[in-house]
Amino acid sequence: MSTYVLDQGHPGERTRLEAMAGAWDPGTMRLVGALGIGTGHRCLEVGAGTGSIARALADVVGPEGHVLAVDRDIRFLGELPDGVEVRCMDVMVDDLPHAQFDLVHTRLLIAHLHPHRRALQRLAAAVTPGGWLLVEEVDWTCADLIVPEAPIHIAMVRALQQLMGERGGFDATYGRRLLGDVLSLGFTDVSAQYRGTQSRSSSESWLAWQLLVEQFQQGIIQAELMTQQEVDEWWSLSRDENNLVVGVTMFAVQARRLLEVSLGL
Ligand SMILES: C[S@@+](CC[C@H](N)C(=O)[O-])C[C@H]1O[C@@H](n2cnc3c(N)ncnc32)[C@H](O)[C@@H]1O
Numbered sequence: 568m569s570t571y572v573l574d575q576g577h578p579g580e581r582t583r584l585e586a587m588a589g590a591w592d593p594g595t596m597r598l599v600g601a602l603g604i605g606t607g608h609r610c611l612e613v614g615a616g617t618g619s620i621a622r623a624l625a626d627v628v629g630p631e632g633h634v635l636a637v638d639r640d641i642r643f644l645g646e647l648p649d650g651v652e653v654r655c656m657d658v659m660v661d662d663l664p665h666a667q668f669d670l671v672h673t674r675l676l677i678a679h680l681h682p683h684r685r686a687l688q689r690l691a692a693a694v695t696p697g698g699w700l701l702v703e704e705v706d707w708t709c710a711d712l713i714v715p716e717a718p719i720h721i722a723m724v725r726a727l728q729q730l731m732g733e734r735g736g737f738d739a740t741y742g743r744r745l746l747g748d749v750l751s752l753g754f755t756d757v758s759a760q761y762r763g764t765q766s767r768s769s770s771e772s773w774l775a776w777q778l779l780v781e782q783f784q785q786g787i788i789q790a791e792l793m794t795q796q797e798v799d800e801w802w803s804l805s806r807d808e809n810n811l812v813v814g815v816t817m818f819a820v821q822a823r824r825l826l827e828v829s830l831g832l
Contacts, residue, residue: 571679572735574782575640581617583778584643586771587675588619591817594762595674595703596623598819602699607631608669611693613658614676617643618651624670625650637663659686663693670694674703674817678741684748691752694824700754705815706742709763712813713804723780723801726792730783733790742818754822761818768810776814777805 574580604610608628612621612635621636625648628634634650639657647653656663659680671694680686687702694700711724731737746759766772780801787793793801804810 570681570736571639571676572731572737573679575642577782579778579781581643583775583782584616585619586775586778588617589771590764590775591674591703592619592623594817595620595672595819596627598701598703598821599624599627599670599672602670602701602821604628604670604699609633609667609695610635610670610672611663611668611690612636613663613671613673613690614638615641615644615653616675618647618653620672620674621651621653622647624672635664635668658689663689665692666695668693668695669698670701671698672701672703675705677702677745678704678738679735681736683738683741683744684751687748687752691754691822691824694754696824696826699821699823700749700752701819701821702745702749703817703819704742704745705739705817706761707739707815708743709813710739710815713768714811717804717810719797719800719804722793722797723787726787727779727783729792730786730790734786742816745818745820749820749822752822755825756823757820758822759818759820761816763814763816765811765813767808768805768812769808770812772814773805773812776812780805 606629610624615621615636615638621634624634635652637654637656641655644653671690677683677686711721713720728739784798
């Protein structure tokens with residue numbers, strides 16, 4: 568099922584996606600570089616968002632390579648270089664090109680799609696033998712950590728997690744289970760790592776939280792997960808730049824397709 572709960576039409580959504588890209592892209596491109604992706608390779612970026620990774624991949628593969636950026640909503644993918652092909656596709660419904668890509672990458676998507684393993688299978692089928700699947704997903708395990716400690720932030724993170732889970736099935740603890748699902752695909756050279764940052768609450772990661780709250784705060788109040796007063800209290804806290812926020816943890820799992828493995832599709 569396609570159960571993405573964020574609204575691309577929300578006024579702050581492009582900025583939120585750009586803030587997340589700013590925070591996570593350097594780490595993603597280090598992982599891509601370590602896989603040996605380079606000149607002439609063919610890459611697929613799934614759930615491309617604003618296209619920042621597709622653009623960076625186009626730089627890496629050069630004019631002899633090819634980058635296909637897919638998203639079910641391509642409104643933010645209009646200004647990409649010639650080396651990037653954009654297609655409007657729902658990966659749970661529309662079939663991706665079969666066994667074509669040296670790298671299939673996705674970030675911040677599978678935790679929204681159900682069943683997660685089915686979504687992974689569909690992406691894995693697009694990897695050419697010898698190519699890599701690289702999947703990155705968050706886990707909110709540290710998301711409520713803030714210094715000095717603030718119960719109102721813990722309440723906000725829990726409310727967001729509950730609402731996003733109930734409305735769209737967003738699984739805020741999927742990052743830690745991603746490795747198990749990738750192992751079950753039958754690929755080889757599977758490994759996982761995780762990363763995160765701590766920063767002042769003036770960082771891009773914090774801006775992404777603020778924009779997430781903006782998008783869901785009415786829903787949180789309507790669902791009686793928090794009162795208007797509590798939401799206002801969170802905003803006061805969030806505007807104090809002296810807070811040190813930990814944020815989410817990004818799990819990255821890579822796996823290589825050596826042979827024509829059956830993916831049970
Ligand atoms: C949270 S954003 C992440 C964007 C980008 N991958 C990043 O990490 O910065 C998830 C993206 O996946 C797209 N998406 C959601 N469900 C999808 C589906 N079923 N098929 C294709 N794209 C989807 C959304 O439109 C959105 O652009």
